[in-house]
Amino acid sequence: MSILKVIEILSSSEISWEDAARKGVAKASKSVKHIRSVYVHEQSATVSDGGITEFRVNLKLTFELE
Structure with a gap:
């Protein structure tokens, strides 16, 4: 089980x-x-001078416990 x-x-x-999303999974996989x-x-972005400067994601990771 x-x-x-x-x-x-x-x-x-x-x-x-x-x-x-790729960066988040790659970083999490170093310790999880x-x-x-x-x-x-969720997805969001920061805007400066009428352009998107940063893309942000809120991720839910599912992993198996040992």
């Missing part, structure tokens, strides 16, 4: 929401093992 846990993390990128899935819960 597997036991799964869900944690919420925030990540950002100057390139895109997809890049922010057995990540099974990621769910993009």
Whole structure:
């Protein structure tokens, strides 16, 4: 029987929401093992001088407990 846990993390990128999600998963995987899935819960962006300067994602990561 597997036991799964869900944690919420925030990540950002100057390139895109997809890049922010990839960076978040990559960083989390350094300390969280057995990540099974990621769910993009929210997306937002910061704006300066009429342009997007940072893409932000709120991610829910599901991983298996050992």
